[in-house]
Amino acid sequence: MKKLNIKTGLQGLVLLILSITLFNCSVDKYKESTDETVNATEYLKLNEEEYSMFLELLEVTGYASFLNTYGTYTLFLPTNDAVESYLNTAGVSSPADLPIEDLQDLVKLHILESKVITTDFNDGKIATPTMQGQYLVTGASNQGGSSSIIVNKESRIVSSNIEVGNGIIHVIDKVLPIAKLSLAQQVETQESLSIFTSALKATGWYDILDKPVTYDQDSISSHLSLIAQTNEAFERAGFSSYEELEERYSHLGQPTNPEDSLNLYVAYRILPGLKYVADLVNSPTHSTEAPQEVIGIKLAQDSVLINEQTFDGVLEKGVLLNRDQSDVTTTNGVLHLVKNNFDIKKRFPTPVYFDPGDQPEIRRLASVFRIPGQSASFAKEDLQFVDWEGDDEIMYRVDTPGGGTYGHGYWADVMQIKRLRDGYVNNIEFTTPVIIKGRYKIWVSYRAAPNASPNVQVFFNDEELSRQLNFTEYGNTTQPERVLESQGYKIPVSPQTNRFNSRLLGIVEVETTGRHKIRFNAVTNAGQETWIDVIEFRPIEMDQIYPRFSPTGLVEQ
Numbered sequence: 001m002k003k004l005n006i007k008t009g010l011q012g013l014v015l016l017i018l019s020i021t022l023f024n025c026s027v028d029k030y031k032e033s034t035d036e037t038v039n040a041t042e043y044l045k046l047n048e049e050e051y052s053m054f055l056e057l058l059e060v061t062g063y064a065s066f067l068n069t070y071g072t073y074t075l076f077l078p079t080n081d082a083v084e085s086y087l088n089t090a091g092v093s094s095p096a097d098l099p100i101e102d103l104q105d106l107v108k109l110h111i112l113e114s115k116v117i118t119t120d121f122n123d124g125k126i127a128t129p130t131m132q133g134q135y136l137v138t139g140a141s142n143q144g145g146s147s148s149i150i151v152n153k154e155s156r157i158v159s160s161n162i163e164v165g166n167g168i169i170h171v172i173d174k175v176l177p178i179a180k181l182s183l184a185q186q187v188e189t190q191e192s193l194s195i196f197t198s199a200l201k202a203t204g205w206y207d208i209l210d211k212p213v214t215y216d217q218d219s220i221s222s223h224l225s226l227i228a229q230t231n232e233a234f235e236r237a238g239f240s241s242y243e244e245l246e247e248r249y250s251h252l253g254q255p256t257n258p259e260d261s262l263n264l265y266v267a268y269r270i271l272p273g274l275k276y277v278a279d280l281v282n283s284p285t286h287s288t289e290a291p292q293e294v295i296g297i298k299l300a301q302d303s304v305l306i307n308e309q310t311f312d313g314v315l316e317k318g319v320l321l322n323r324d325q326s327d328v329t330t331t332n333g334v335l336h337l338v339k340n341n342f343d344i345k346k347r348f349p350t351p352v353y354f355d356p357g358d359q360p361e362i363r364r365l366a367s368v369f370r371i372p373g374q375s376a377s378f379a380k381e382d383l384q385f386v387d388w389e390g391d392d393e394i395m396y397r398v399d400t401p402g403g404g405t406y407g408h409g410y411w412a413d414v415m416q417i418k419r420l421r422d423g424y425v426n427n428i429e430f431t432t433p434v435i436i437k438g439r440y441k442i443w444v445s446y447r448a449a450p451n452a453s454p455n456v457q458v459f460f461n462d463e464e465l466s467r468q469l470n471f472t473e474y475g476n477t478t479q480p481e482r483v484l485e486s487q488g489y490k491i492p493v494s495p496q497t498n499r500f501n502s503r504l505l506g507i508v509e510v511e512t513t514g515r516h517k518i519r520f521n522a523v524t525n526a527g528q529e530t531w532i533d534v535i536e537f538r539p540i541e542m543d544q545i546y547p548r549f550s551p552t553g554l555v556e557q
Helices: 002-033 040-046 048-060 078-090 100-109 183-188 191-203 229-234 242-249 259-268 481-486
Strands: 073-078 138-143 146-151 153-165 167-170 222-229 270-272 285-287 293-302 302-307 309-311 314-316 328-330 333-338 352-355 373-379 384-389 392-396 413-417 426-431 436-445 457-459 500-508 517-522 530-539 548-550 554-555
Touching: 002 517, 040 153, 040 167, 048 100, 073 078, 183 191, 183 222, 183 328, 191 222, 191 229, 191 242, 191 259, 242 259, 242 384, 270 285, 270 500, 293 554, 392 481, 413 426, 457 500, 500 530
Parallel strands: 073 167, 222 333
Antiparallel strands: 138 146, 146 153, 153 167, 222 270, 285 293, 293 302, 309 314, 328 333, 352 530, 373 392, 384 426, 392 413, 413 530, 426 517, 436 500, 436 530, 457 517, 548 554
């Protein structure tokens, strides 16, 4: 009995020690995993002497509790002076004197549902829209030798990157204004745009630019982007009045007729979709409301040029976008200004470097798109411009630039397709960006893998190309590049690696300017994922090797 009691006592002692040890460990782990930093609302309460008025806005609108929950938010926080100035301008003494719906929109305009620090600002549109739906734009300002960041051309960030438990706070010295005017109204309110306003009204485009935003069955919005020009720009081109402009351009004498040159002149300045400067410079061409006509965009250091191109060795200078007066948000689009007049330009074939991972829905994921180490999966219904057979999802992946599995590719991202074979994902089709009519060589660059799809047919607008793709084929870094090109291959990336290969699939005649379809159809089974990096459309007369691709963009050498 004694032995039994001793044994039982020892067991109890051991259990007690283990319990204490486990309890202490769990307490330590709890402390390590708990972030004691206060959330956004609590931060405002701790600093009421500076932010009590915006805190009142949060409480009146019911968003105080929302910003006190877990999440990843960015708050552009106006100071008390900023809110007081806003109320004075509105002619009220208290937030309670304003309609609750207006206050809710105002508060939501200051909140992003993702964490965005100032190093993510790119002197233009912030990739994530506000909770109110409108986008914010940022820019650098230098006054008296002191640099600062300006938001929406009015509010200066006075304190940035304040970390709270559920995100980031940037303190601003002025309440952000909500866009209240349509594109048409925004143009008409500016006396310096009176000639352009008359042209809009005479052609009927004013009414279109005055319509509220709607969405079609595919959830595509009716937002428009307008490139307007001032009276001064017209005068430099020889037009001192609207009447002179109509006399020069209206060849039918019917400005409302879509075939009239004046109507086309105006339509050429209207782009479908919401395109801030950051969106314009992301693609070399953009569709316009003038049928089958596109504008070209070129970024030259900090300057954005419209329709600059070289033809037969002769440089045709472009028109400078007035960046300081562009990126003006309206209720139904965005307004830009140019410094000179420009006409519809006869376009020549222009290279298109199509990153299949650059989809509108993926771009909206600011915490994923081209962020190293991030990825996201998508079902067919998630992506408007990608379609495939099979029920599996496809994946967008980003690697460490210059390293990892596919970090040597263009922007260090790939579109990953699960095996690309029957029973998984087969017959995947992408809608291309705008391609100007002409003759092109089509190259597909990919990250090779030993068990990827070895036999893939490729179709452009339902026409099969002359060569198939073998995604198991690695690049050849020992052959001279021009010899390799003559065999229909090239190393597409710089610095070079045999992990990435590019195959010439054929020459196509693009008969109409616009977006087109390219489809990949697996013929045989595969044992692992397929990684597509870039689909290139290079005019047949241009160099087919340069520029090459890098994890940070294009490189000439």
